[in-house]
Amino acid sequence: MPGDRYSALRAQLKAFFPPGYCRLECQDRRQLASVKAICAELDAWASAHPGFDALDLRRESYLSMRRHFVPILFTESPFYCECGVNGGWSGARPARHVNELCGRFYARDGLIPKHEFDVLYGRIGNRFMLCCGPFSDDMHHLPPFRTILKKGFRGVRDEVADALARCPAGDAHGRKELETALVGLDTIHEIQLKFAAEAKSRLEHADGLAPEQAHNMQRIADAALRCPWEPPQTFYEGLNALWFVREVLGYVDGVNNYALGRMDAWLDGLYRADLAAGRLTREEARDLVSRFLLFADAHESGEVPVHSGDDHEPEIPLTLGGCDADGVPVWNELTRLALDCHLALDCVFPKLHCRISEKSPAGYLRKIGELLMAGHAVFALFNDDRTIPQFVRMGYSVKDAREYTCCGCWDPGVDSLTDMDSANYVSVARILEATIRRDAELEAALELDLESVDGKRTFDEVRDALYGNFIRFFRNVMSRYTRYGAMNAKVFPHPVYTMCIEGGIASRRDTTEGGVSFRPRIVTLAFLANVVDSLCAIRKLCFEDRTCTLPQLLDAVRANWAGADGARLRKAVLAAPYWGDDSAESNGLMKWWIDRTADDMAGMVNDQGGPYVLATWIYREFLNWGACMKATPDGRFDGEQLAQGFAPSELRCTVGATTVLNAIGSLDHGRLYASNANLAFEKNCMNAEIFEAVFRVVCRKGMHLLQPNCLSVAELKDAQVHPERHRSLMVKICGFTARFVSLDRRWQNEIIRRHLLR
Amino acid sequence: MTAVVFEIEKFATHDGPGIRTVVFLKGCPLRCMWCHSPESWKPEMERYPDGTVIGREMTSDEVLAEVLRDKDFYDVSGGGLTLSGGEPLFRTAFSAELFAKAKGKGLSTALETSGYAPAAVIDQLSAVTDIWLYDIKGLDSARHRDQVKVDNAPILRNLRWLDAHGARIILRCPMIPGVNDFKENLAALGRLADELKCVERVDVEPYVPYGIDKARKLGLKVYEAPLPPMGYADEIVGKLSRLTGKPVRLG
Numbered sequence A: 001m002p003g004d005r006y007s008a009l010r011a012q013l014k015a016f017f018p019p020g021y022c023r024l025e026c027q028d029r030r031q032l033a034s035v036k037a038i039c040a041e042l043d044a045w046a047s048a049h050p051g052f053d054a055l056d057l058r059r060e061s062y063l064s065m066r067r068h069f070v071p072i073l074f075t076e077s078p079f080y081c082e083c084g085v086n087g088g089w090s091g092a093r094p095a096r097h098v099n100e101l102c103g104r105f106y107a108r109d110g111l112i113p114k115h116e117f118d119v120l121y122g123r124i125g126n127r128f129m130l131c132c133g134p135f136s137d138d139m140h141h142l143p144p145f146r147t148i149l150k151k152g153f154r155g156v157r158d159e160v161a162d163a164l165a166r167c168p169a170g171d172a173h174g175r176k177e178l179e180t181a182l183v184g185l186d187t188i189h190e191i192q193l194k195f196a197a198e199a200k201s202r203l204e205h206a207d208g209l210a211p212e213q214a215h216n217m218q219r220i221a222d223a224a225l226r227c228p229w230e231p232p233q234t235f236y237e238g239l240n241a242l243w244f245v246r247e248v249l250g251y252v253d254g255v256n257n258y259a260l261g262r263m264d265a266w267l268d269g270l271y272r273a274d275l276a277a278g279r280l281t282r283e284e285a286r287d288l289v290s291r292f293l294l295f296a297d298a299h300e301s302g303e304v305p306v307h308s309g310d311d312h313e314p315e316i317p318l319t320l321g322g323c324d325a326d327g328v329p330v331w332n333e334l335t336r337l338a339l340d341c342h343l344a345l346d347c348v349f350p351k352l353h354c355r356i357s358e359k360s361p362a363g364y365l366r367k368i369g370e371l372l373m374a375g376h377a378v379f380a381l382f383n384d385d386r387t388i389p390q391f392v393r394m395g396y397s398v399k400d401a402r403e404y405t406c407c408g409c410w411d412p413g414v415d416s417l418t419d420m421d422s423a424n425y426v427s428v429a430r431i432l433e434a435t436i437r438r439d440a441e442l443e444a445a446l447e448l449d450l451e452s453v454d455g456k457r458t459f460d461e462v463r464d465a466l467y468g469n470f471i472r473f474f475r476n477v478m479s480r481y482t483r484y485g486a487m488n489a490k491v492f493p494h495p496v497y498t499m500c501i502e503g504g505i506a507s508r509r510d511t512t513e514g515g516v517s518f519r520p521r522i523v524t525l526a527f528l529a530n531v532v533d534s535l536c537a538i539r540k541l542c543f544e545d546r547t548c549t550l551p552q553l554l555d556a557v558r559a560n561w562a563g564a565d566g567a568r569l570r571k572a573v574l575a576a577p578y579w580g581d582d583s584a585e586s587n588g589l590m591k592w593w594i595d596r597t598a599d600d601m602a603g604m605v606n607d608q609g610g611p612y613v614l615a616t617w618i619y620r621e622f623l624n625w626g627a628c629m630k631a632t633p634d635g636r637f638d639g640e641q642l643a644q645g646f647a648p649s650e651l652r653c654t655v656g657a658t659t660v661l662n663a664i665g666s667l668d669h670g671r672l673y674a675s676n677a678n679l680a681f682e683k684n685c686m687n688a689e690i691f692e693a694v695f696r697v698v699c700r701k702g703m704h705l706l707q708p709n710c711l712s713v714a715e716l717k718d719a720q721v722h723p724e725r726h727r728s729l730m731v732k733i734c735g736f737t738a739r740f741v742s743l744d745r746r747w748q749n750e751i752i753r754r755h756l757l758r
Numbered sequence B: 001m002t003a004v005v006f007e008i009e010k011f012a013t014h015d016g017p018g019i020r021t022v023v024f025l026k027g028c029p030l031r032c033m034w035c036h037s038p039e040s041w042k043p044e045m046e047r048y049p050d051g052t053v054i055g056r057e058m059t060s061d062e063v064l065a066e067v068l069r070d071k072d073f074y075d076v077s078g079g080g081l082t083l084s085g086g087e088p089l090f091r092t093a094f095s096a097e098l099f100a101k102a103k104g105k106g107l108s109t110a111l112e113t114s115g116y117a118p119a120a121v122i123d124q125l126s127a128v129t130d131i132w133l134y135d136i137k138g139l140d141s142a143r144h145r146d147q148v149k150v151d152n153a154p155i156l157r158n159l160r161w162l163d164a165h166g167a168r169i170i171l172r173c174p175m176i177p178g179v180n181d182f183k184e185n186l187a188a189l190g191r192l193a194d195e196l197k198c199v200e201r202v203d204v205e206p207y208v209p210y211g212i213d214k215a216r217k218l219g220l221k222v223y224e225a226p227l228p229p230m231g232y233a234d235e236i237v238g239k240l241s242r243l244t245g246k247p248v249r250l251g
């Protein structure tokens, strides 16, 4: 938006965040020199100390960062937080370098046999699952916002120092964890003070600064002397603290923080106090919120051509709405400001994760509907009515549960309490494919015997054999996660982060060792709809209608539905029940699979001593993994796309909105930790009031999450021809939003092909 | 009691308040020249030449069970059941029974009708109908007879009766280019809407040529109007809005 009031800010940010920044290293010369100096010091130190362990190296990295950290300020922005890493992908240097150096421990200490990496990350792993956590614990963390908003980093430091003073003499490991954390916390303080000094220096050489720029620098010079080492005292400091906590922990500890907190719920008190005291006007607040949002948007401009999805994902979700700790709905001036400014500024990011409930205020739900009608599909809607009771069942207090924050694309957690990991996808459809085609390579690698289904005489035998293959694979993978994920503690400790999470200080154990109180590891079942559809087809054709025998159907699948017989059978398959049609057959099978898996998973303990919990969702893999998967009995051809989460397969669905939502609502979602339904609504049928009603039904039915699109095929097609007219048209792809016109043709066409609910 | 249902449309958001399920009954005494559902004219089940069956005989309980599947949606949106056709008044007893049962389940009921029925039928249905989606196809009686093949006098009489008895009414006006979109008809519509105190709104229903293929397959004939130009519907809404004090919107 050239020429708008924020064009100068946009230009400064754009110059710093190059296209594709979310996966690139910082290009700033001073930052690069700083990173180089830190890495060189760590290399030298590592060579000089051959017996070092991961905590030793963390400590040295903290000290080195303290010496070489370069603060980055933008004169158009009043915020100070930029450390040269994207906090969502802070695997970037220098913390990444620590991880890489520590990664040598795997080999040096023989922590994990080499072939296990091949199994879990290599060809087999990538084909059957995606495991993010156990081997590189740096994904999907939730920054400890409330801890810092409440007591500042200094408050955490005081508690760590106190714990160190009381640490039993015999607990050398605990002492070391606390000591290292103290060094890290002091480094954070130094970093904060460096921002103040940098701002002061800019002011001292203020010749080129416009009055507003000088005002920004003055604000930083003053605020960075105290906050967030001390808790924020103004709305401005609170906003900055959210960014600072996210970025600085990414920098010092290498944790990837996938959230930006709850601006409206947590900062409303500061905002109102500022207004009452005359420290802030509403116009100034709008300006601050705008600059806060634009900082997120600049991490990925939305102009990058999107090919795979992760080339476009800075992982900066802002949570809005829901309720406060006392259960009072959060729909305040800040919620409105965030929604209004996000639309007015044409932001793609931050992703807006809005918490909703059946009892949410109408104005709030309609506002979301209005943005959707305006082509601004940037939302993931989390259902409080499902999520809060679920956290209570997991042992959180009601007040804490009500404070949950939305993280990543669709993973809820309670900041300062939960340390979770959530990107472990297991492709159930791959197991189906391997079962039909007997994947010897997989069987050998995982020491698994897949049971054939060809000769089965009843449908139940087919279903049970397939499930048996799946659950053996699942257990096998989980046991590897548990066994080898535990090695993570010896490789990637996060001492500062640990101390900010409940349980860390008391246990004196790193979060990677299970030192914090709540540590679920989320395992997601991918493409279950394709498997349910396949089973429905097998039951109907082979055991009910007797259209063909099971071997005949499976042969047709293996032949990619070729020939007249293949086409005939495929036609019959497409007439069979499918997930989303709300039939007793498909609902029953989906429920059966979820419930069985949840039962079989109960009691499985993860590498950090917490529970494995179940989810269903999928990121871009529904297209990318589909492209390398053979045909399946649901009528899919070789290479066709797969289904997303609880959304019906796009290749099958012909029914309307209420039918699909009734089908999804037929499940007991309490068996799952989280799930996603990415559903596209036909624009002609919708308005803000109808969206409000749909959202309330989603809540009533107990679903976890809805990611709504509101599309018109005519508009999408026109956007392909005249992209310049539709630059603001946003669509939700899977976990991320993109400008429709910035998608490559493959993704654009996938969106256009989506079945629109009406 | 049974009737032949030829379509059940769920998540209907333009046929009465909130989210609704529209049940379309076969049987219509009118013959609108532009009809978009000529397959609804005959009250009995029938077949297209390719063998596809049109309609299904359903009891009111079967229809209600299907409608109730979406009760959550009605509850949160103020929606419910809309009965349409064909002409649902043509199946008076079935419509009355279904609506009575629906109201017993707490559903809102809306009747989409041409209003062409004996006064007693209107009286009977008014007891169980929450909102009338009342089609006005034209106000000039000679043209009406010519274009719709029935007199509009009973239609207008019934409308006035409903108005006098406090019914909730939304007027629905199909706009067929070159047929009933002329100035005098719009002016008369505006006057009618203003005159009737219970008319809440006027919905303009733009012409859709959906009936042509279906009529051809059934050996029937419907008029193929020229496709309205871009912005036509908005233009009509604008014109009509200037002719009545009641809200006018696109249906």
Ligand code: SF4
Pocket (backbone or CB within 6 Å): B028, B029, B030, B031, B032, B034, B035, B036, B037, B038, B040, B041, B085, B086, B087, B114
């Ligand atoms: S348009 Fe409606 S009222 Fe007119 S003939 Fe067709 S079905 Fe009957």
